[in-house]
Amino acid sequence: MPVATDSNTQRLVETLTARRDVFVGQWADTVGEALQGRLSAAELGRELGELYEAVLQGLASGGLSGRGEAFGEVRSLLIELSRNRARQGFTPTETARSVFALKEVLEPSLTGDAEGARVYLQLARLLDDLGLLTAEAYVRTREEIISSQAEQLLELSTPVVKLWDGVVGVPLVGTLDSARTQVVMEKLLQTLVDSDSTHAIIDITGVPTVDTQVAQHLLKTVLAARMMGAQCTISGIRPQIAQTIVALGIEFGDVPTIASLSDALRQAVKEVAQEADDDVRGLL
Amino acid sequence: MTDRVPILRIGDVLLVSIQVELEDQMVMDLQDDLSQRIVDTGARGVVIDISGLDVVDSFVGRMLATNAAISRMLGAETIVVGMRPAVAMTLVELGLSLKGVRTALNLERGLKLLRRLAAGPADRA
The missing domain is CATH 1.10.490 (Globin-like)
Known part of the structure; x- marks a missing residue:
C-alpha cells in the first residue's frame, strides 16, 4: 500500500x-x-x-x-x-x-x-x-x-374564521390525518375560548374523501368542542361523500350534519339569537 | 388536614371554583360538602369552574359526572365551565365524554345557561 x-x-x-x-x-x-x-x-x-x-x-x-x-x-x-x-x-x-x-x-x-x-x-x-x-x-x-x-x-391549510358573533367556522381542505386533526382541534378550541363563541361549523367541502379514519378524527373534534360547551356542526357534505359514509356504515351519532355551509350558518345564527332572547327573558 | 375546595353561594346557585390540582381526598370531601350544601341551601344550580385545572384525569372526570348526577338527584342542575382546550383534547383521547354533564365555555355563559334552564320549563307551562 x-x-x-x-x-x-x-x-x-x-x-x-x-x-x-x-x-x-x-x-x-x-x-x-x-x-x-x-x-x-x-x-x-x-x-x-x-x-x-x-x-x-x-x-x-x-x-x-x-x-x-x-x-x-x-x-x-x-x-x-x-x-x-x-x-x-x-x-x-x-x-x-x-x-x-x-x-x-x-x-x-x-x-x-x-x-x-x-x-x-x-x-x-x-x-x-x-x-x-x-x-x-x-x-x-x-x-x-x-x-x-x-x-x-399544515399551518396554512387549517384556518379558523369567525363567521358571526358567537359562530366560528373551520373550512377544511385536503386529507385529514391525525397530525392535522390535532392542529385543527387545538386551533378550533382555542378560538372558541378566545372569541367566546358557542357554535362551531366544520366545513368539509374541501375534503376529497371521508373514510373511517377521517370520520373518527372529525368525531373527536366535535366531541372536544362539545365538552367545552360549544355546539359543533359538520357541513359541506357532498352527495358522493354522503353515499360513501352510508356505504361504509360510519356512525356520526348525534353529531348534526348539514349539506351546505350557508344552511349550517343560518341554523347557528338562529340558535345564537334564540339564546340571546332567552337571556333577556331570564333577566325579566 | 387536607385543603377543601370552597363552595360559594350566589343566590340559588352554588359556585365551586377548583383552583388547585385535586388530590383524591379533596375530591371525596368535595362530593360530601357539595351534596350537604345543596340540601342546606336548597340551591337550584351548581357551577363547577375547572379553568384552573391543567390536567383532568379519569378520576376527576368521573367525579364531575358523579357530582352532576348527585346534584340532579337533589334538584340542582350542574354546569361544568371553563374547560381548557388541552383538557378537552385529553379527555377525548382518553375516551371520556362526560356523558350527562352540561358544559359551558365560561362562568358567565354557565350562569346564563342555568337561568335559561330555570326559565325554560316555566315558559312552557
Whole structure:
C-alpha cells in the first residue's frame, strides 16, 4: 500500500502554495462555467479561495488522510457552501462539481512524474470524500426545507374564521390525518375560548374523501368542542361523500350534519339569537 | 388536614371554583360538602369552574359526572365551565365524554345557561 511520505505531502503543499492564485483562478473559472453565471464571479472566487486555503492548511497539518481535526475547517466550509447552494436551487451535481473541479484543475500540473501521480491519486481520493460530504449536506438541507414547508402547509391549510358573533367556522381542505386533526382541534378550541363563541361549523367541502379514519378524527373534534360547551356542526357534505359514509356504515351519532355551509350558518345564527332572547327573558 | 375546595353561594346557585390540582381526598370531601350544601341551601344550580385545572384525569372526570348526577338527584342542575382546550383534547383521547354533564365555555355563559334552564320549563307551562 502506497503511503504518502512526509516529503511527498510537503512537495504537494509547496506546489499548491506556490501556484495558489493560478489554481484558484482556474478552479473558479471551471466551476463558474458550469454554474452559467448564476453566481457572481467575485463571490465564487472568494468562496473557493477560502476553501482552497482551508484545504491547504488541512494538508499541511493533517497529511493526505482527510480525516480528523485537521480538516474540520474544510468540512464546515463545505457544509456551509452546500447549504447555500441547496437554498439557491442549484442541482446536487452542480454542488458536488464545485469540489470535483479542483481535481481537473490540478491534474495536469501534478501528474508530471510517477511520484507526483501517486500523490495526486491520494489527493483525488481526499477530494472525492469531500465531494460526497457536500452531496450529503445538500440532501440534508433539502430535507430540512421540505419538512419546514410541510409544517407551513399544515399551518396554512387549517384556518379558523369567525363567521358571526358567537359562530366560528373551520373550512377544511385536503386529507385529514391525525397530525392535522390535532392542529385543527387545538386551533378550533382555542378560538372558541378566545372569541367566546358557542357554535362551531366544520366545513368539509374541501375534503376529497371521508373514510373511517377521517370520520373518527372529525368525531373527536366535535366531541372536544362539545365538552367545552360549544355546539359543533359538520357541513359541506357532498352527495358522493354522503353515499360513501352510508356505504361504509360510519356512525356520526348525534353529531348534526348539514349539506351546505350557508344552511349550517343560518341554523347557528338562529340558535345564537334564540339564546340571546332567552337571556333577556331570564333577566325579566 | 387536607385543603377543601370552597363552595360559594350566589343566590340559588352554588359556585365551586377548583383552583388547585385535586388530590383524591379533596375530591371525596368535595362530593360530601357539595351534596350537604345543596340540601342546606336548597340551591337550584351548581357551577363547577375547572379553568384552573391543567390536567383532568379519569378520576376527576368521573367525579364531575358523579357530582352532576348527585346534584340532579337533589334538584340542582350542574354546569361544568371553563374547560381548557388541552383538557378537552385529553379527555377525548382518553375516551371520556362526560356523558350527562352540561358544559359551558365560561362562568358567565354557565350562569346564563342555568337561568335559561330555570326559565325554560316555566315558559312552557
